Amino acid sequence: MSDGSKLAIIVLVLGGAGAGAWWLWFRAPEPVVPAQVATAQPEPPQTPDAMPEPGIRHPLETGSARGKAEPPTLETADELAEKALKDLLGRKAVAAFLNITGFARGFVATVDSLDTPFGSPHLWPVKSMAGRFEVEPADAGSVIATKNFERYEPLLRTLLAMDTRKAVRLYVRFYPVLQQAYEELGYPGKYFNDRVVEVIDHLLAAPAPVGPLAVKRMVVGDRPSNIYEFEDLELEKATVGEKILFRVGPENAAKIKAKLTAVRAQIADGARLR
Numbered sequence: 001m002s003d004g005s006k007l008a009i010i011v012l013v014l015g016g017a018g019a020g021a022w023w024l025w026f027r028a029p030e031p032v033v034p035a036q037v038a039t040a041q042p043e044p045p046q047t048p049d050a051m052p053e054p055g056i057r058h059p060l061e062t063g064s065a066r067g068k069a070e071p072p073t074l075e076t077a078d079e080l081a082e083k084a085l086k087d088l089l090g091r092k093a094v095a096a097f098l099n100i101t102g103f104a105r106g107f108v109a110t111v112d113s114l115d116t117p118f119g120s121p122h123l124w125p126v127k128s129m130a131g132r133f134e135v136e137p138a139d140a141g142s143v144i145a146t147k148n149f150e151r152y153e154p155l156l157r158t159l160l161a162m163d164t165r166k167a168v169r170l171y172v173r174f175y176p177v178l179q180q181a182y183e184e185l186g187y188p189g190k191y192f193n194d195r196v197v198e199v200i201d202h203l204l205a206a207p208a209p210v211g212p213l214a215v216k217r218m219v220v221g222d223r224p225s226n227i228y229e230f231e232d233l234e235l236e237k238a239t240v241g242e243k244i245l246f247r248v249g250p251e252n253a254a255k256i257k258a259k260l261t262a263v264r265a266q267i268a269d270g271a272r273l274r
Contacts, residue, residue, distance in 0.1 A: 057191075059191075074180055081103045105185075107181075108178055111196055114239065117237070118240065126155075131151050138214060141231065146249075149248060152248055168267060202242075203257065206253070
C-alpha cells in the first residue's frame with residue numbers, strides 16, 4: 001500500500017480494526033466447530049423518515065492514479081497488492097501478517113462480516129498470531145490474561161503507524177477490484193464503499209467493557225473444547241468486529257477507533273485523493 005490507494009483499508013478494517021479477525025474464536029489450532037445458525041429477527045417497519053436514501057451515499061472518484069497506471073483487475077490484483085502493501089507496510093510486515101492470495105476477495109468478505117455474528121476465517125487475509133490464547137484464574141472461573149494482549153502488539157504497531165493518507169489512496173486505486181469482488185459476493189448493484197463506511201461506524205459505536213473479561217471453554221457435544229467464549233451472554237452475542245475490539249483490550253481498542261475515524265473522514269466525503 002504505497003503511494004496509491006485504499007486497499008490498505010482492507011488491512012485496517014480487517015487487521016487494524018480487527019487486529020486479525022481470526023481472534024473471533026480465541027483460536028489455538030484445532031478442528032473446526034460446526035457453525036452455529038443465527039436466528040433471523042424481523043425488522044421493524046420503516047417510517048418515511050427512516051427510509052434509506054436512494055443510490056450511493058459515499059461516492060469515490062476512482063480514476064487511475066494520476067493517469068499513470070491501468071487499474072488492477074481481479075486477475076492481476078494479488079501481484080499488484082503485494083507490491084503496494086510492501087511499499088506501505090514493509091516487506092517483513094507483509095510476510096509476517098498477511099495472506100496475499102485472493103486478497104481482494106478475502107478483504108471484501110471479511111469487511112462484510114464484521115458487523116455480523118459469524119465470519120469465515122478461511123477467507124481472512126490476516127495470518128494467525130504466534131502463540132496461543134491465554135487465560136488466567138479468577139474468582140469463579142477464568143478471564144482473558146492481560147499478557148494475552150502482547151501477542152497482538154506487533155501487528156497493531158504496524159497498522160497504527162500506517163500512513164492513513166497513503167492507505168486511503170491505495171484503497172481508491174484498487175477500488176474497482178473491490179467493487180467487483182463485492183458484487184460477486186452477492187451484492188449486485190450495491191456500492192462497497194458505502195458498506196465500508198457502515199462497518200466502520202459499527203466499530204466506532206462498539207461498547208467498551210470494563211475490567212477483566214470472563215471466558216469459558218465452549219462445549220462441543222459433551223466435551224469442553226479448546227475454543228473459548230464469553231461468560232457474559234451479551235458479550236457473546238456481539239458481532240465479529242465488536243468481539244475483536246473487546247479482546248485487544250480497552251487501550252488498544254481506543255487507538256484503533258482513532259485510526260478508523262481518520263480513515264472514515266477520508267473515504268466518506270467523496271473527495272478525490274491525489
